[in-house]
Amino acid sequence: MKNSWHNFTDYLNELPISEKAKPFYVSWVKKALSWHNKAQKKSELSPISENNRKRFIKFLETRYEPWQVAQAEEAIKLYNYFISSVQTSSPEKPDQAAWSYIKEEACRLMRLRHLSYRTEKTYLSWIERFQKFTSSKAPARLTAGDFQNFLTHLAVERSVAPSTQNQALNALVFLYKNVLQQDITAAIDAVRAREKRRLPVVLEKEEVEQVLQYMPYPYYLIAGLMYGGGLRLSEALNLRTKDVDFEKRQIIVRAGKGDKDRVTILPEKLVDPLWEHLQKVRQLYEFDREENLPGVHLPEALARKYPNAGKEWAWFWLFPSPKLSVDPRTLTVRRHHLYPTSVQRAFKKALAKAGLEKPANVHSLRHSFATHLLEAGYHIRTVQKLLGHKHVQTTMIYTHLACQKLLKVQSPLDR
Missing domain, CATH: 1.10.150.130 (Tyrosine recombinase, N-terminal domain)
Structure with a gap:
């Protein structure tokens, strides 16, 4: 395939770029090439180096609007990708x-x-x-x-x-x-997919209560911890029996997202049901010990240092699966925790039984936790720590959902 301006234009025609913008994309690339005094043949094109790209963009920033600079930068990236995809050099030998x-x-x-x-x-x-x-x-x-x-x-x-x-x-x-x-x-500045920022789906407190009423055991406990403590589904399912502190009314989330530990709330309403749940889990644990089954999965370093720790009660899953399964990493038959899909299905069924038509999923419980705390007047830094967010900007999205109630804003149409 010949590397011509005509071919580059054809390439742009295949992309979701407006007709009005396409000539400007070609114009930006030509300016970038001529600005650096590139000796170009009329029908052949060559890539723009990373150093020259940065220098050209820096030059544009002093003379053009930000949106024009962004358009030029995207045009150059598309151009370089086009050139790399049509180069006629011999293909690499597979290895x-x-x-x-x-x-x-x-x-x-x-x-x-x-x-x-x-x-x-x-x-x-x-x-x-x-x-x-x-x-x-x-x-x-x-x-x-x-x-x-x-x-x-x-x-x-x-x-x-x-x-x-x-x-x-x-x-x-x-x-x-x-x-x-x-x-x-x-x-890492390759052309990225365009971000589409969407506000998370949040349930009202009454709606959460309706959904929890229709969730069977033990799924309502998992959902309750997600809403009551702001846990992710994976964090709730990965809890061990030792991670529940009944005395301090706390849940210890270990190795959460970003491999960080944090402490969050154990809701008072879940204390008794969770205690009763632990007695049932203990029976399952005792059965596994009587059958001399392998211990539960542990982090690799811990398993090497304490090979029998997986058989200890402290490390047993808080929400174990009733069935044994094969560990895909070691091919060992052992007990795993409940599968995420089973919780998600239970939530969807409960949502339907409650007659709620919101496009909510089980993660909406965590979103609702954050939003309701902000509506209640808790400081955003407190909510950030409970959620385990590294940056407060991530938590800020919930302020958009809570701001109307926080500020008690009334629409002028309602006055």
Whole structure:
């Protein structure tokens, strides 16, 4: 395929860019090339280097509006991706053996860092898609450009959701940083999927109570902890018996999102039901010990240091599954905690029985926890700590939902 302006224009026509904007995209690229006195043939194009791109954008920032600068930057990124995709150099020779090693090493390092099995599967899936995108190019020859082109491919040609692209980005950053040991910090500015910020779905307090009434045991306890303590579903399911402090009315969330520990509220209403639940769980624990079953799953480092800790009551799941299952990592038959899908199904059924038509899911309970605390006048920093947010800006989204009640704003139409 010939690298011509005509072909670049055809490429832009395939993208979701307005007709009015397309000529400007071409114009920005031509300015970038001519500004650096590139000796270009009339029909052949060449990529704009990262250094020249940054210098050109810096030049534009002193003369144009921010939206024009952003448009120019996106145009150059699209142009560079177009050039990389049509270059006629001979394809790399596939290196399947090296990729097998890379994936095994990535898996080993993820387990050393105690990443969840779900994260492990997700990262390996993206690494395999990246391998396919590069035609199994030798890992030793991978560059930051390959990383950037793949993310651009996802954002521009696949039009993936921002959350999906962030998954891919996190997986490849892990691959480059920990396995390939390459610094790609400067390359993480590939064309991103456009962010669509949406406010979370929040239930009123009465609606939460209605839903909880229709959730069967033990799912109403899990839902109650999510609403009453602001837990994520994964955090609630990963609780151990030792993580409930009845005396202090606290729940200890260990290795939550970002591998951080935190303390949150044990609702008074759940103290007695949770205590009764523990007596039933104890019976299941005693059955496993009588059957001499393997202990529950533990973090790898802890399991190596204390190989029998998984058989101790303190480490037993607070919400164990009634059935045994195969540990996908070790192929050991042991007892796991309840599956997230079972809780999600119970919530959906309860939502329908309560006659609520909001597009809520089980995570809406955590959103409702944060919003209702802010409406009650609690400081946003307090809510941030209870939620386990690293940055207060993440917690700020709930102020948009709570501000009307907090400020007692009345619409002028209602006066």
